[in-house]
Amino acid sequence: MEKSTNIIDCTIRDGGLVNNWDFSVEFVQDLYEGLSAAGVEYMEIGYKNSARLLNATEPNPWRFLDDHFLKEIIPEKKFTKLSALVDIGRVDPNDVLPREESVLDMIRVACYIREVDKGLELVQMFHDLGYETSLNIMALSSVPEHQLIEAFDMVKKSPVDVVYIVDSFGSLDPKDIEHQVNKFKDMLPNKQLGIHTHNNMQLAFANTLTAMRNGVTFLDSSVYGMGRAAGNCNTELLVSYIQKASYEMKPVLGVIEKHMLEMREKWEWGYIIPYMISGVLNEHPRVAMAYRASDERDNFVDFYEKVTSPESTIAPASK
Template sequence: MQHIIISDPTLRDGSHAIKHQLNRKQIATYAALAESAQIPILEVGHGNGLGASSLQLGESLISDTDMLEACRENLQQTKLGVHVIPGFATISRDLRSAIDLGVDVVRVASHCTEADITKRHIEYARSREKEVYGVLMMSHMASAARLVEEAQKLESYGAMGVVLMDSAGAYLPHDVQEKVSALTGSLGVPVGFHAHNNLGLAIANSITALENGATILDGTIRGFGAGAGNAQLEVLVTVLHKMNYDTGIDYYKLLDIADIAEKDFVKIPYINSSNIVSGVAGVFSGFAKPVERIAKEYNVDPKDVFFELGKRKVVAGQEDLIIEVAEALAKHKINM
């Protein structure tokens, strides 16, 4: 029976859905529940990772330190993970202190064509003897050949695995097949896949990744996450167990956790029109709420905003361009 590593970013990607307002009690409670269900890796933090709390990206209710401590106090077997984007997270201020607080797993992420920026962070985390993965975000924006080049850089820096993120929920299964198989056929380290559900394909795409050699899959409780949400963890584990894969997760407890989390803090995502357009346009799922808010302010159609952002190939961290696009659309509307 093949073992699949499950990483749960409910307390990180999920925070996008509630504007990064998870409190310490909610984090501690979920961490204890994840431990009881033997979830292998639990990721915590601002939706954009360590050091990302800001006016531009949204301010977390509590600090990175408080979030990490709330988890660390409640985890023993479950590994504590963080998402690190160089530029938001510095080594000296953020990564060093996170590791000092007891982080076990470090995922260092970049835009899919900019793996070069991860080198120092990966090397530092490896020097601290942590489990370190490289992550390629918005991976739909690069060809399979280019993703292989970038993934090989991550491996050369010391990444112990490479995770492809479908950050916009833009993939169809044949895209997953092409890109994951290219990586698994070219790397000497494990490959992972992180799905979003904008087109209703998060579970199908995760299984396609698995069938093409991926051995690490991400999922969040009730799909709690940016935009239309992530692969729904309890559904993903159900399907994996039905396919006779081993996850090491206590299935009954996982189902109980989903019910508890829904009552406590999870805002269950659903696929609305904006999410669909975001996926088709290939725009980061975390843009959904600001696009809808800004489009309303400027009296323009959010669908037009998404498609224009897609044309400009806008990525996470460029939220200021949403206003620029909305202003341009509003002026065009007046001049028509």
């Protein structure tokens, strides 16, 4: 089973949610070189959303990926394929070239369960343009079973290559993951499965291993865990632990040593108490992220009281 494993490194895409994609070209190039040398199969180099649709006034090359720019900074593809993520309603189909004219190999579509129909329309379009595709259903821990069944009836008929189990809130444990994977396998026997975890409860790596051992073949991760709030499963753990001859830990260590320690000084992600609390409570991390950006950032007891109080004013209105 482990022979067919694919790692998708999301450092730029999910890590960009930490630092507003403030990555240097040198870092992205070093990361691409390092991942290729490490045998990592895919690198998600950002979002391919539309600056116009998001009313963005500042340039943000890793959030609004542009093929001409990408060709400049990665003039020669190495081992690692490139992927981009898009959000429903934020991607302009006119921005997407046919695959043979693009450096991208895969386009992944993130959606909530209620938008699966829209997500699959995008998938169909990217598939017809020649891309590998995935559908990443977010906030899975809050999806009622019947909604999942309805959604899967549509997914089954779609050409989508990979369907992802996304633990957006970092609230699932290995037992939950095993249950979800088995449900997905039963309902989608003709699809490959993917897993995207968050590390709120220090379970991202364990959850990813559990998914892999139950047949999931696409594993998302980030170097040094860099991703929103508590971050993701660590790429260096996957390449060092998974028994696949092509994986090498050393090039990933080189990226960490050269870049990530300094970045971690500047920006914050990882096991941090308010994120742990939001994971345990199965809540979106946005409230905890706002708290960490305030002067009260280390008042953990106060934070816990606020988010668990029935009269909470800082708890999110909806997930």
